Amino acid sequence: MSDRELILSRIRGALNKASRPPSTPPVYEGFTSPLAPATKEMVRMFRKEAEAQDVKVHEASGPPEAGRTLGIILKGLRAKTVFAWSDAVMEHAGIPAALDGLGIRNLTPASGHQGEAPGRAALGNSAALADAGITGADFGLADTGSLVLLSSPKKSRSASLLPPVHIALLPASRILPHLPALLNELPQDPRAALDRGSAVTLITGTSKTADIELTLVRGVHGPGEVHVIIYHSELSDDPERPA
Amino acid sequence: MRVHLFIPCLVDQFRPQAGLGAQRILRSLGIRVDYTPEQICCGQPFYKSGRIKEARMLARKTLQNYRDGRPVVSPSGSCVLMIRRHYEELFPNEPHLLRRSRHLAARIYEFSEFLVRVLGVTDLGASFNGKVTLHDSCQVRRGLGVFQEPRALLSRVTDLDFREMARSDECCGFGGIFSAKYPRIAEAIARDKIENALAAGASIVTGCEISCLLHLERQARRMGAPIRTLHLTEILDGG
Amino acid sequence: MKPCPGRFDSLSRKALEDPHLQEALRGIDERLRAMRDAAFQELPGAEELREQARRIRDHALDHLDTYLERLEENVTRLGGTVHWAEDAASARKLVEELAVSRGVHTVVKGKSMVSEEIGLNDELEAMGLDVVETDLGEYIIQLAHEAPSHIVGPAIHKTRNQIAELFRDKLGAPHMDDPEDIARFARETLRKRFLRADMGITGANFVVASTGAVVLFENEGNIRLSTTLPRLHVAITGIEKVVPTWEDLSVLMQLLPRSATGQKLSTYVSLLMGPRRAGEPDGADEFHLVLLDNGRTNILADEEFRESLRCIRCGACLNTCPVYLKAGGHAYGWVYSGPIGSVLTPQLIQDRRSASTLPYATTLCGACAEVCPVKIDIPRILTGLRRRYAEDPAWGPAPRIERGLFRLAGTILRDRRLYEITGRTARRLRPIFEPRLTASPFPPPAETPFRHMVSAMAKTEKGGKGE
Numbered sequence: 001m002s003d004r005e006l007i008l009s010r011i012r013g014a015l016n017k018a019s020r021p022p023s024t025p026p027v028y029e030g031f032t033s034p035l036a037p038a039t040k041e042m043v044r045m046f047r048k049e050a051e052a053q054d055v056k057v058h059e060a061s062g063p064p065e066a067g068r069t070l071g072i073i074l075k076g077l078r079a080k081t082v083f084a085w086s087d088a089v090m091e092h093a094g095i096p097a098a099l100d101g102l103g104i105r106n107l108t109p110a111s112g113h114q115g116e117a118p119g120r121a122a123l124g125n126s127a128a129l130a131d132a133g134i135t136g137a138d139f140g141l142a143d144t145g146s147l148v149l150l151s152s153p154k155k156s157r158s159a160s161l162l163p164p165v166h167i168a169l170l171p172a173s174r175i176l177p178h179l180p181a182l183l184n185e186l187p188q189d190p191r192a193a194l195d196r197g198s199a200v201t202l203i204t205g206t207s208k209t210a211d212i213e214l215t216l217v218r219g220v221h222g223p224g225e226v227h228v229i230i231y232h233s234e235l236s237d238d239p240e241r242p243a
Numbered sequence: 244m245r246v247h248l249f250i251p252c253l254v255d256q257f258r259p260q261a262g263l264g265a266q267r268i269l270r271s272l273g274i275r276v277d278y279t280p281e282q283i284c285c286g287q288p289f290y291k292s293g294r295i296k297e298a299r300m301l302a303r304k305t306l307q308n309y310r311d312g313r314p315v316v317s318p319s320g321s322c323v324l325m326i327r328r329h330y331e332e333l334f335p336n337e338p339h340l341l342r343r344s345r346h347l348a349a350r351i352y353e354f355s356e357f358l359v360r361v362l363g364v365t366d367l368g369a370s371f372n373g374k375v376t377l378h379d380s381c382q383v384r385r386g387l388g389v390f391q392e393p394r395a396l397l398s399r400v401t402d403l404d405f406r407e408m409a410r411s412d413e414c415c416g417f418g419g420i421f422s423a424k425y426p427r428i429a430e431a432i433a434r435d436k437i438e439n440a441l442a443a444g445a446s447i448v449t450g451c452e453i454s455c456l457l458h459l460e461r462q463a464r465r466m467g468a469p470i471r472t473l474h475l476t477e478i479l480d481g482g
Numbered sequence: 483m484k485p486c487p488g489r490f491d492s493l494s495r496k497a498l499e500d501p502h503l504q505e506a507l508r509g510i511d512e513r514l515r516a517m518r519d520a521a522f523q524e525l526p527g528a529e530e531l532r533e534q535a536r537r538i539r540d541h542a543l544d545h546l547d548t549y550l551e552r553l554e555e556n557v558t559r560l561g562g563t564v565h566w567a568e569d570a571a572s573a574r575k576l577v578e579e580l581a582v583s584r585g586v587h588t589v590v591k592g593k594s595m596v597s598e599e600i601g602l603n604d605e606l607e608a609m610g611l612d613v614v615e616t617d618l619g620e621y622i623i624q625l626a627h628e629a630p631s632h633i634v635g636p637a638i639h640k641t642r643n644q645i646a647e648l649f650r651d652k653l654g655a656p657h658m659d660d661p662e663d664i665a666r667f668a669r670e671t672l673r674k675r676f677l678r679a680d681m682g683i684t685g686a687n688f689v690v691a692s693t694g695a696v697v698l699f700e701n702e703g704n705i706r707l708s709t710t711l712p713r714l715h716v717a718i719t720g721i722e723k724v725v726p727t728w729e730d731l732s733v734l735m736q737l738l739p740r741s742a743t744g745q746k747l748s749t750y751v752s753l754l755m756g757p758r759r760a761g762e763p764d765g766a767d768e769f770h771l772v773l774l775d776n777g778r779t780n781i782l783a784d785e786e787f788r789e790s791l792r793c794i795r796c797g798a799c800l801n802t803c804p805v806y807l808k809a810g811g812h813a814y815g816w817v818y819s820g821p822i823g824s825v826l827t828p829q830l831i832q833d834r835r836s837a838s839t840l841p842y843a844t845t846l847c848g849a850c851a852e853v854c855p856v857k858i859d860i861p862r863i864l865t866g867l868r869r870r871y872a873e874d875p876a877w878g879p880a881p882r883i884e885r886g887l888f889r890l891a892g893t894i895l896r897d898r899r900l901y902e903i904t905g906r907t908a909r910r911l912r913p914i915f916e917p918r919l920t921a922s923p924f925p926p927p928a929e930t931p932f933r934h935m936v937s938a939m940a941k942t943e944k945g946g947k948g949e
Contacts (some may be wrong), residue, residue: 003565003566003567003568003572003599003775004566006522006566006568006775007550007566007568007721007773007775007779008547008550008551010775010779010782010783011546011547011721011782012547013509013779013783014779014780014782015544015545015546015547015782019543020544020545021541023545023548025538025541025542025726025727025729025730026534026537026538026541026730026734027535027729028538028729028730028733030527030531030732030733031729031732047715047875049746053749091824091880103670118484120711120713120764121677121678122696123763123764124676124677124711124764125677128673128677143746144746144747146747151759151762151764151765152759152761152762153760153761153762153763156704156762156763157710157765158710158711158761158763158764159705159765161703161706161707161710162707165682179728179732179735179736179747180732180736183728183729183731183732183735184728184729184732186728186753187693188692188693188728188753189692189693190556190559190560190693190694191559192895193693193694193695193755193756194559194560194756196559196755196759196761197762198560198752198754198755198756198757198758198759198762199709199752199754199755199765200695200752200753200755200766201502201750201751201752201753202707202750202751202752202753203749203750204745204746204748204749204751205749206745206749207701207702207703207749207750208701208702208749209618209619209665209701209702210635210650210701210743211617211618211619211635211636211637211638212618212620212622212640212642212645212661212664212665213506213509213635213641213642214506214509214510214513214514214635214638215642217661217662217665219665219666219669220618220669220702220703220704221616221663221669221672221673221702221703221704221706221707222702222703222706222707222749222750223703235702237679242937243580250932250933252895252901254932255931255932255933256905256927256931257924257925257927257928258928258930259930259931259932259935260928262932262936263932263935263936266936278936280898280933280936280937281898283895283896283898283901284895284896287886288891289891289892290865291846291865291868291869291872292872292888293865293866293867293868293869293870293872294869294872294873294888294892295869295870295873296873296892297888297889297891297892300892300896301892301895301896302636304896320705381845381846381847381848381849385847385848385849386848387853413804413849414804414847414849416804416845417845418844418845418846418847419845419846420842420868421805421842421843421844421845421846422845424491424839424843425490425491425494425805425842425843426496426841427494427495427498428498428805428808428809429845431498431808432804432808432845455600456923457924458924460924461924461925463924
């Protein structure tokens, strides 16, 4: 018997089929989809929670101002190189142009043909060398101040991980109230997941450890400094009334 | 009203005054108190050591001693918890004893619980001169949910200076057979408790469970700390 | 590590004499525990959430076969491979074969209790692989050749000076005193390993049956690095870690970090669904999930103790346990320590008999059950384990002397006459034994027991009334 058969038969023996309780999982009342779009209150809450986690939060009126804010942050960091996403959000916010203007080099290797990743070592080394990683954020979570990043061909996982500083551009409209709302948004079915990226990453604050005498140290493996630029489209004050 | 006073072995042997206090207080409230010397141990030490045979034997005897249906009151919270919660686990296949276990469980009370919840009494007209703190025994607070009752009773004692200590609800380290198997750890835990009592400025630690108090008394002596322990009934009885 | 769960007494005495360890344990009490308590006070509906989590875990266990098969189907659909390992040796062999067939040289590891449980590192090192633990705490204890002393903070027992010295001796680090410097040095050393690693090995906090996702919580980023940079990712987890859906995960995700460290959410939570998709610039090319039994199905079969498998390894019961907070993690003699260690070790370890004293390493105070996010009734299980060891031949009979003593005590306590004679005799003999009774938990008995006082008073009362 294979280990698989052995384990499954042990489980079936252990559970004695006849007396098993109902097979539908318990319902969680809190698993609700966000009924209303993001509100100013949620932005305020996101900011408060993220700042409590040592994240530097900036707000911008729209994508162009977000690009300018990014420029100011990078100047403040005296960054010479960055490792950035290359998705539409970056273009929209005019990031490539802004970087050119500042004389900052983007180390992100050009992606190859379909299915062909840039050399693993090259990618890792470039990301590790960059002064800052620049990404968008697919969602924000108001009640924990978290960023949610979905991987894709133009959205590397390394950009938010290897450089010492991570700067994320978050559209205010993408802020969800809480974690259950996020999991409700994600595809519930693996067939849909197959069309999406392989990784959903939630980032709440800076990389940290308390492994030495329970003393908090930031930036142990990942970025020790995280900036979020929230950029606004129109937001509703009233959760009942969409903007 | 007429009740049984259950004086378990530890109170009997180590702190009889706690039993006498309980007896006097109940009588002063006009209650007729029966005591049967046939009743010794509820079986708790055996139950907790996995000696179910002996635990059953002693439980059977307890059920027999208190079969007349009257309320049972005891100044020992852990024994009350043993009878209230665990007796029925002992007789899953003996409907008769199971029924009697449940019946007894419904009418056995820890002393302060009986006074405050059943009789509705908090002011006993007692007086006691001293700085007192209360140790919330795990079996009493977590097990029986009794922690306001002793405080309510103490708050009405004239001249008593009550000092709440830090972590009053933390274990004292006794744990029955635990302290016999691992005495050094038991001591170290008790040390913290004594230090918390000292920090609160108390000179007396009281409570509703004699085993904790005896364990703490011993630790206080070991440390040479100016702390003694008194059962709640001893304080309410005037020390 | 070589298990030694029977040495709680001697190891805990040693722990009491280690001032650094005692300081660290006080730190756990004052920080981790306090933060956990505060986090739960702030969480609205915390009790309902715990109850929901309990239901979810029980449901998953009641249908474990169904959910594991669903998980396998979905991981496979996503392009990953599922392996089943019935015991530790089988799991080690699986990983070993993967490493050989894929030409692996360097392995980076994220913190995984299961990998400690199966003793994976020794095996891989013996094969000549370069294996490095990358969680800072795990890295420290790997360098020191020690075992983790806490589920969440494995190196919590070591001081900064001990760590700095270790880094100097083993890595040629300069003299350091500041934890910041020590951490930076580790970051730089380990970053090089990450960049050249071929295989990343992690555990899994949860696996989600309906979506094939492996869920990993961390604060450092080393698990993300281990799963993002190497071309192979192997996740090893116990079969009990499966949850049905995202909906269920959303409950457990709220509870795990709060219970472990008092955080609303860990810094990084990764939901990994299969290997890198075509065109994605990073992530593993191959994803393997190893599902480990290693005694878990025995626990499942045991209705009295089945709920032990609800455990999500948050460590809250350690942080609140008065005994753990004095004895430290090593006293428990195996990978799982604290109250849940005393529950799991006797049930998981090969030589059950060797762990017979662990269920006694508790005062049964109940603090653990109050904080457990999945409401495991730890005191009940520990009492049950004591009974197994005392009564069940399959667990090994208790020492004959002990059995005899309990029988004798039972006989005395049920017979009033015997009890009273014993009391009198003990009082007479006490002066002889007193000097030797240093470990006795109690002060000396009263001169006269209650029962004799009462009968004496009754006589006086009767006499007084002239009856």
